[in-house]
Amino acid sequence: MLDARFVRENPDIVKNALAKRGMDVDLVPFIALEDERLVFIKDADELREKRNKVSEEIAALKRRKEDASALIEEMKDVSARIKEYEEKLNDVGRRTREFLLTLPNLPNESVPVGRDETGNVEVRRWGTPREFGFTALNHWDLAEMHDIIDFDRAAKIAGARFALMKGLGARLERALMNFMLDLNTSKGYKEVFPPILVNAESMTGTGQLPKFEMELFKTFDELYLIPTAEVPVTNIHRAEILEESKLPLYYTAYTPCFRREAGSYGKDTRGLIRQHQFNKVELVKFVKPENSYDELEKLTNDAEDILRKLELPYRVIALCTGDIGFSAAKTYDLEVWLPGQGRYREISSCSNFEDFQARRADIRFRREGKKGTEFVHTLNGSGLAIGRTLVAVLENYQQKDGSILIPEALRPYMGGVERIGAAPVCK
RNA sequence: GGAGAGGUGGCCGAGUCGGUCGAAGGCAGCCGCCUGCUAAGCGGUUGUGGGGGUAACACCUCACCCAGGGUUCGAAUCCCUGCCUCUCCGCCA
Structure with missing residues (x-):
């Protein structure tokens, strides 16, 4: 606000x-x-x-x-x-x-001006898309081949845009969550596991309400399923006055996320890219105003680091004024290379909200020796969306024989499994 | 789900038959004083938000004792509703 x-x-x-x-x-x-x-x-x-x-x-x-x-x-x-x-x-x-x-937040001066996503600016790239020497498959074909994701039965259980992860697919999902949480906490982010059902005040605090109610799942008890961990984690400090010496505060949280995806009919109807329910590890920061843009760069780098450790090629996009979200003053999207689609797809969104959320949620701090209070700046970014990371792993690590290598960094989290497919595998 | 108790300032805690209560007292904190040092002691001070005011302070004023209504000339104090917390019973992962 x-x-x-x-x-x-x-x-x-x-x-x-x-x-x-x-x-x-x-x-x-x-x-x-x-x-x-x-x-x-x-x-x-x-x-x-x-x-x-x-x-x-x-x-x-x-x-x-x-x-x-x-x-x-x-x-x-x-x-x-x-x-x-x-x-x-x-x-x-x-x-x-x-x-x-x-009213949405005012864009920061450093944000490129543009009407829509065509005005976004690529900031940097990391890694080179692999040369396959064969036609790279989509992740849903790979998943079906190895019976690690079952979309049909998920549709029976819940409906379209749900997935049933099985065997090494479920294991890989869990491995990614743990890998990301471990990496994030090693950098000083405090791990939290918050409620995933929140009240209207929390949704208002981060900006989902009142304007975007149609994008949320709501229960009969006036509680909402979170669309991102940003909501409960940012609201941890709602209506609080923090001590300057406690700042900055870094949090990381794994949560399921729920989105109605209203208005996205026909988009990404196949596969894991766009689901009503997905897992995500989030990074959230509470910082002093004068540091928030440095902190945004650091946060973005922390999210990038996950992709680098997984050796997945990506690029960083500065969203333009016409494409940044309602609450954001500045946003970088991380886009990972997906060979099955032959293009980069969003896997993380890192934003500085300045005092926009803090004012809504009434999150302040007091400077040492000074009277009065100021609003903190809040930031967050995915670190990372698990489902899309899994897609990226499947598609980037697929082999000619259809098997999928497990990235080195994940093997400790996979009980030593190095490959899905060729080697002895549980189905 | 059933039965009780309660929500006061950073914390603890007092508020009598509604009136001088932004709120006693204690602790913590801050500033002085005192003292070889530390501790103790002494004096003072310490909330948030809005409006006005100032070059900036100062200062003036209003609101806030969980939230929202009500009664009243006047409510932290009485009434209603909601939310939350705690205890006991039941149930349950």
């Missing part, structure tokens, strides 16, 4: 920044509402001041056993007017807040 005061005092800056996102926002009604709100606050405060003063007088009179009925009579009217103002204030305050909650 943007700061109400900042918006009303800098409407041009806000309007121009949002224009870069391709939005034409009319701030005039908002500012009018704000002006009204400020007047109400002033008037209501003055009345309340009077009420407080007179109440003391009444109390003093009563203590002296004197008659206070004239004052009480007078205050009845004052109180009634205060109530009127409070109702107006509630109404206006609610409307300004609702408006602000629907």
Whole structure:
């Protein structure tokens, strides 16, 4: 959420920044509402001041056993007017807040300007896509060949866009989770395992609500299935004032993630790329404002490191103003090479939200020796999406005979299994 | 699911028949003083947010005692609803 005061005092800056996102926002009604709100606050405060003063007088009179009925009579009217103002204030305050909650974050100046994903900028590449010397298969063909993912039975159990992992497929999924968590924790990220069902306040804190409810699975108990661990982990510190000395805070979490994928009909209908339920290991940071862009580079590098250790070719994309997410001020996507598709596909998204989420979720810190508080900056990134990493491993490590080598880094997590397919394998 | 208890400032904890309570007291913290050092002791101080004000402080004012309503001239204190926590019973991975 943007700061109400900042918006009303800098409407041009806000309007121009949002224009870069391709939005034409009319701030005039908002500012009018704000002006009204400020007047109400002033008037209501003055009345309340009077009420407080007179109440003391009444109390003093009563203590002296004197008659206070004239004052009480007078205050009845004052109180009634205060109530009127409070109702107006509630109404206006609610409307300004609702408006602000629907405004996305302002892009950072370093974000390339562009209308849509065609405006994204490749920042760097790592690794070289392998020369196969044969036609590389899709991961779903490979998975079927080895009976490690069963989409048909998953559809029977749950529906489309679900997967049943079996045998070494399930083992590989688990190996990736553990490998990533171990690597992340070795870099100082604290491992947490949060609730994956959260309340509306948490969803509002990170920006999923109120605008994107249609993308979420909701239960009958007013709880939502998380679309990413970003939600519960960022909300760990909701409504808290942190000590400066505790910052930065780094967390990593494995969680399942759930997305309705409304509006993605016909996209990635086969395979593991786009599922209603998938596993992900997430990185989350709480940092001081002056460090947040350094921290974004470091976080992105930490996510990249996972791909490097798995020896999977990837590239880093700086999303342009028209393509960054609602809450983000800047985002790098990591895209891994998928031979089966012959192109790079998103496997991680690393963002700096600056104080956008912190303001919504009320996460502040106090500087040593200074009075007052400031909002922290929050960041997060996938480190990494497990399902898509598994896809990348299957497709990049496939051999001519159809077997799949296990990346060196994962073998300790696979009980020593080096290959899916040719060698003795459990099916 | 059934039966009770409770939610107060960084923490502990007091708030009597509603009135001078932003809230006693203690601890922790901070600033002084004192003391060979440390401890103890003495004095002072220490919440958050909004509005106004200032070059910046200062300062003025309003709100906040889980949340939202209600009663009242006036509520931390009374009433209602919700949320959460704890204890006991039942049930269960």
